[in-house]
Amino acid sequence: MIPEQPKYKTADEVDFVIIGSGAAGGILAKELSGNGFRVVVLEQGPYLTEKDFVHDEIKVLNQDLLTNHPKLQPNTFRKTPDEKAKPQRALVYGRLVGGTSVHFTANFWRFHEIDFTEHTRFGPAAGAAMADWPITYADLEPYYTKVEWEIGVSGLAGASPFDPPRSKPYPMPPLPVKSGGVLFERAARKLGWHPFPAPMAILSQPRPGRSACINCGFCLGFGCEVGAKSSSLATAIRMAEKTGRCEIRPNSYVHRIELDSNGRATGAVYFDEKRNVQRQKAKAVIVSANGAETPRLLLLSSSKQFPNGLANSSGMVGKHLMLNSGAIATGVFEHPLNDYKGFSVSRVLHDFYELDPEKFGFRGGGGLDARFDITPIGFALGSLPPEAPRWGKAFKDVLSHNFPRTVEIFCHGTSLPVENNSFSLDPDLKDAWGLPALRMTYKDHPDDLKLCTWLSARATELLDAAGVQKMWAPPVQEQQFAVHLLGTCRMGNDPKTSIINSDHQTHDVKNLFLCDGSSLVTSGRGQPTMTIEALAFRAADRITALSKRGDLSA
């Protein structure tokens, strides 16, 4: 059931129009409407609620119930700018109210101090456009705490000796440990490492209107039918609606931000559900459409004033795309783990978060976790050992033996910012609305591949120490598929090399703000959503202050 909310007229100039209702957009909507502003959130996807969140793998995964649809929104891919991009599904994101936070795994690591200051600490890296953030971990710390308490994160403060300082413990204890987590914890300790309970944006205790996790096992890729996953849908959007000042308008596909003759944004132009063009007027525009769609919207909004794309005087819109690097090692154990029960991850380690580049010969760092995030059909089609039979009795035997006995060690790592890695507009391919499709250009920095190869060896070392009976780890390969969409409108003090300042305000347009994965200057070590949400809380404070000072008026 969709809660009551105001209905603003498109000609009614609201205080803010927010484009996108995901991790960042949801929080900005909650905070700004809570601060007394009139807000319209334009979401390109539908407004689904808990009753729509089924466990049917065909409907949810194959038919893209919750995600961007490859037929309606095709895209192209190439490795380098000198290649012609070919049509190929290259990215997935949540396309519904709540965005990707509805279907994510919900790993909620904070970034560490090093993620903000790596450039100064270690200097430039060949082939990468390293930069420090214009803010530090200390600036963001109160907002990380806000995410944990207001949105709902379970975890154990102080359990990891590598954790950055925090002002408050977690609001609720960690989720229960899974068998894969126990094996991970014992093996890691044997190796002298420091495993800890995974911080997860999933409730271990009920909150008003939301159940604690019931361990159903349909988590990654699925929406939570009991509201235990702390998506924007289950949290911030609901709180925004309660203010009575925020309208969530689904099925509204924004394709242009318009400016007046003074170079100020006047609102957003979008296709409604019937593909009629509408114009929502607003005093200020905030784009939180994700690290792919935010730069695309700016590029689609080119004009006489901004021939290369809105707010793109630097030419950097869409560049420095970072996906986070990764590797997987899979293990099969003697006894049933039944890790299909519950959320995906119960134990993590951060011993390799900061690796000395002098010693290791590559930049970056990462974390390891024990996970089972695969539902039955997906497991049968993609999670058996490479040489396993694909049908017949032998297939059935290995499938039924392995399903309850399998756990994956997932390595998460940095992606270094490379200018050529980008989202841009494809010159030929169009989407179902006739708009230029997304073109992804991506080739992992050599250090990212070295890091992942090194982390993958730690994963197999860990499985070995855990007493695994069978394991395999595919060789690390260059990525061609994006889940994390980061860095494409990076934050910085210099208008020549960045798109937004530390207030998330574009350098070029005073009343245009960007806040989502595109704002990130570095990729962290693999789990960006916590930082995206902390940035959104902070951005809301900054934008409120600017607005109250009158800085957003002409």
Next chain:
Amino acid sequence: MKNTFTRREILSQGLAGMSAAWLSANWPAMLAAAGHARQAAKSAAPAKFEFFSPEQAAEVDAISARIIPTTDTPGAHEAGVVFFIDRALVTFAKANQKLYAEGLPVLRARVREMFPGTEKFSAATPEQQDQVLESLDEQSAAGRTRPFRRRPAAQSFFETIRVDTISGFLIDPDSDRRGNRDGVGWKVIGRDREHMFQPPFGFYDKDYPGWQPNPPAADKTKS
């Protein structure tokens, strides 16, 4: 069903008015009730094909029964995979109608060619059936990827029916796709039918003594 709340009805109609504690305390009962009600409704449904002729259905049933054979545990036949594929072809997999319509005669021709005198796949011995399917299986194990990251392309007739059989065997039995009848597919792979679990979950967390703090790390940077 009338007087039984399903979990979705509870969520859609009354979530806001209910205390979270009450909700949490009552989930198990509600889920069990909802599951049973759905199952009862489903068992009563007549087995009717929407796309296949009875003859085609017999062939598809026989093929699926070699992909996931009946052994000491149920296989694709017992899971009603042919009903799943039949419904798939009039719902989400309409695009594959042609593939099946054209693939079945090709399969039949292959049977006649390899085993003269045998008129159809379902009339061949299990060993002969396996040989026919092996001759159609062009894909190697290489190139398999995790489906969430990149979906395997199902193009050939054999690969399509292989993926459809596995899907029909393992689909959520409480969905309306007619597959995984009585949850037998999940039983075979060791997945409980329920959608709500309590720890301990498996063998290794059974005797977990509880969290013990880590010793401090010597240095934050590994050197």
